[in-house]
Amino acid sequence: MGDVSRREMMKRLAGLGTLLAAGVVDPRIVRADGDPVLAGRPLVRYPEKTELILLTSRPPQLETPMKYFDQAITPNEAFFVRYHVFPIPLDVDLATWRLRVTGRVDRSLELSLDDLKTKFRPALSRVQSRRRRRSRCVERLRGGQDHFDATR
Amino acid sequence: MPPDNSYATLKAGPGVAVARQQCEFCHSTDYIVMQPRGNGRQWDAVVTKMIKVFGAPVSEQDAKTIAEYLATQYGN
Numbered sequence: 637m638g639d640v641s642r643r644e645m646m647k648r649l650a651g652l653g654t655l656l657a658a659g660v661v662d663p664r665i666v667r668a669d670g671d672p673v674l675a676g677r678p679l680v681r682y683p684e685k686t687e688l689i690l691l692t693s694r695p696p697q698l699e700t701p702m703k704y705f706d707q708a709i710t711p712n713e714a715f716f717v718r719y720h721v722f723p724i725p726l727d728v729d730l731a732t733w734r735l736r737v738t739g740r741v742d743r744s745l746e747l748s749l750d751d752l753k754t755k756f757r758p759a760l761s762r763v764q765s766r767r768r769r770r771s772r773c774v775e776r777l778r779g780g781q782d783h784f785d786a787t788r
Numbered sequence: 789m790p791p792d793n794s795y796a797t798l799k800a801g802p803g804v805a806v807a808r809q810q811c812e813f814c815h816s817t818d819y820i821v822m823q824p825r826g827n828g829r830q831w832d833a834v835v836t837k838m839i840k841v842f843g844a845p846v847s848e849q850d851a852k853t854i855a856e857y858l859a860t861q862y863g864n
Contacts, residue, residue, distance in 0.1 A: 680790050691822075693818055694816040
């Protein structure tokens, strides 16, 4: 990418979106079988997950296969996995699991999964790894570059 | 956890044993083979990051050996 700034890259990506919408760029270029990055990559099964595309083994970075993208919501077992540091949990006890909101907030929060399900309005969001958009840069950057999003 | 990725075998060359032992301690070697090629300065920065940012307990001599191995086998 050289001296192209992040802002400039975002502008170019936005431009690409416009081209895609207009049907100028062939969207089939992201298909795994025509993709030199994805082609031939193995599917693996990690604890609590279904078969996912292997990017790295340890810490695991696993991608959601294309077949899940015809569903509005990605199943948990197919949701992409990205770990950078240890420890890597092999199972999660939902009875004791808590989401903690701390730091620069007026009021710290500690929420159980049941709290999340019952005390808030449901919302749909696209979850994207922060590395995601870098994978299509022509000059590869360092680090693990994954390709697909997921929705929950 | 499944075993490490079998396609991530490091290339043979001087320093490969040190690189394998020290790098694999924390991460699978697919992290290495999937990276874009880099010159000596770039690989040296990667090894330094592993030590200073992630706290890898690698000696100065081993760090030099690993950076030289990477720049030779995965250089540009």
